[in-house]
Amino acid sequence: MDIDLSSEDLAFRDEVKEFLGSNAYQNGEDYNAWRLNWFKLARDKGGWDVPKWPVAFGGPGWTPTQHYIWEQQTAAAQIPWDLPFGLSMLAPVLMNYASKEQQDRFLPDIRDRKVNWCQGYSEPGAGSDLANLKTKAILCDDGSHYMVTGTKIWTTLAHIADWMFCLVRTNDSGKKQTGITFLLIPMQQDGIEVKPIITLGGAHSVNMVYLNEVKVPVENRIGEQDKAWTYAKGLLQHERTGLAGISRSIVALEKLKKQAMTVKRGNATLMDDPAFRAKVAELEVDLLAVEFTELRSLAAAAGGSDPGPESSILKLKGTEIQQRVQKLTVEAGGIYSAAWGALPVGHKFAKGGMSGYLASRAYTIYGGASEVQKDVIAKNVLGIKKSSS
């Protein structure tokens, strides 16, 4: 056991730093041109544009330590915005379950960030109980396409998406987990309507998606008909690992401390207030612990296996920590946290605080609510057989 970085790891860290530093966005530059070029340069480094992809699909084949270094360095640096839907969520499913033709058709555009994907999973009647989904896909008589009808909800960025990967019901005769099929659906076509849902922080990122007799060619089906529950479950594990956001929370907490030091309390600052200080300290201790839990889980996954149930711990703890950072930011903002609208008032950081906090309430709900995660841990890790409530 040791925590020393090897000389190779140290050299890698320097190389990452160098890359991030010399390719940072410069004020005035065309953002989109910079963004696409950044991914191209990262690709030339040997798969740095797709760190988590397997070597066989162009990934860099990093060790867990290298992944950890990358997370740490990129959390603190400015990197282009990127969406997880195609890159981290759909791509692994394609790699594991799609045909060679489908992989060749979809993976290159995902890698080049040319196509925006959204995830058609949740429905009004199927949230954490995802297997309860009802969106119906009927295979036409000649077997050439499906007709899809139903409603998807909480579909993040559906309003800018080109494609949706979607779970649909093709059979409702047996257990609800069987009879689910995985389809890829182009968004710009007749029968699809996207309606915004405005969340508590005032933001528009999620949507309702209505599908009314949408025609989907059968070659857009991934894997076998009725068998997609297994594919979807694997995807959720990837999603949950990605949602912990631990490196980002470390950066956010440091920022919060600096902000709190600009808030005057008498002759001192808010950071000198014992109660506030203790809350920050407790949060920081939890972060030190969860950061090492992530490292332990990375090390365990070093063999290249899928993230196991321990990834549920990370999502649970990681999202709680993100919420606590937001909550303390609101506390630090004091009266100015209540301000809304465009007029700048009070501490610079204070006004975004409340909407950040409100948005963070969703963290413990999406990707499987915390309570569902606990059910999963009880069953898979503690080995408790049956759940009743």
Next chain:
Amino acid sequence: MNFELSPEQQLIQDSVARFIDDNYALEARQKLVATKTGFSAKYWSTMAELGWLGLTVPENLGGFGGDQVDTMLVMEQFGKGLVLEPFVASTVLGTRAVVLGASQQLQAQLLPGLLDGSRQLALAYAEEQAHFDLEDIVTHAKIDGTNFILNGHKSMVQHGASATQLVVSARTSGGQADTAGITLMLVDTDSEGIKIAGFPTVDGQQAAEVTFDNVRVPKSHLLGSVNEGFDLLMQLAVDGILALSAEAVGAMEVLYKDTVTYTQEREQFGHALSEFQVLQHRMVDMFMEYEQAKSLLYRATLEVAQSGLGALRTVHALKHFVGKIGIMIGENAVQLHGGMGVTEELRIGHYFKRLLVIDALFGNSDYHLQKFAA
């Protein structure tokens, strides 16, 4: 960076685990608790024979040459058995003080007995007025020719009554709470003017109150240097905290696993208790916090092994967390065992008591949170 054990470490862990399995069933342990010394002289000899008493003693001094990681592996297993022998008091704290602070001559005189178990040490640092501050010391020593003359009172000396020598922190200059002016020395427990009153602690272990009345301590028994003993004392406290935290993590594992087993066996309202979701979620909380405590334990131990007192902040984080979470897991284990949880008959209550005592040693959860935030 890796979390794998070396073959030697794996061997130690396995042999300690076997020792616990063979010797530390609850009934056997409680018989030892009821004896005068509160532990088994036979087990103590076994530990010496297996080389555990020299775990962190350098190889050129006859030991195994290990570090805090090796101690962690032993203590985590000890925590699963609630081991009673004075391993922390004599080996982790006492022997370490000798290795770090004693002159070569004194080491040569003491180490053979420490390694074969015939000598037993204890660390006398706590004082009533000090709360948890190591540097708050009233017990004082002044130099008289070739001796220190020691006066004062030390409290809650773990395994003090069975020790042959005490490592004592005394003020040799400066104000009551100054970090400068502290001197550590080794005091024979049969010295003239020393009074030792042993008593049990709530977890079935042993402690003592010690009074020094003009006790003459040869200057050759100095550990470290005069007036500059605080860093050495802090290093000992850090090693003590790491060892106790590893023990606590072992105890937490037993508590959460026993609770999962028990709730699957016990039926009420026609269902196994484990089928109730409200109980499942509590057990998941216990499991998750146990994993988090283990992560912090690894982190702090590896950091200290790498950079000593440079890792002090992580040690504060660990002791804060272990205290808080140990009690949380203990309370939940008792609650989920229902009436049986508050009896002496089941082992969980004994693990809970040990976790409560561990929180109180070397600074409790709140104390270390303040230190962490300072």
